[in-house]
Amino acid sequence: MRRNQRSVKKKRVRVPSGTVWAFVKERPSYSKCGCCGCKLNRKRLTVVEMNTTPKVQKRPERPLPEYCSKCMREQMKRRLRQ
């Protein structure tokens, strides 16, 4: 792991002989709704996880997967009314 990256943080870890510095890589945060910005019910995956997980597990099986369920319903209503 390369240490001079912004995503790699230095952290003090307790070991039997005292404390040492450990380099911990940050995991990606939760994905957010594209409309209201609320937290979606799934975590963003790392690059390796993205390549190994099947596509069906990466997004919900409904229209507008980038929105939360509330915003998706509002969008569907808006589209029907037009």
Ligand SMILES: [Zn+2]
């Ligand atoms: Zn939303």
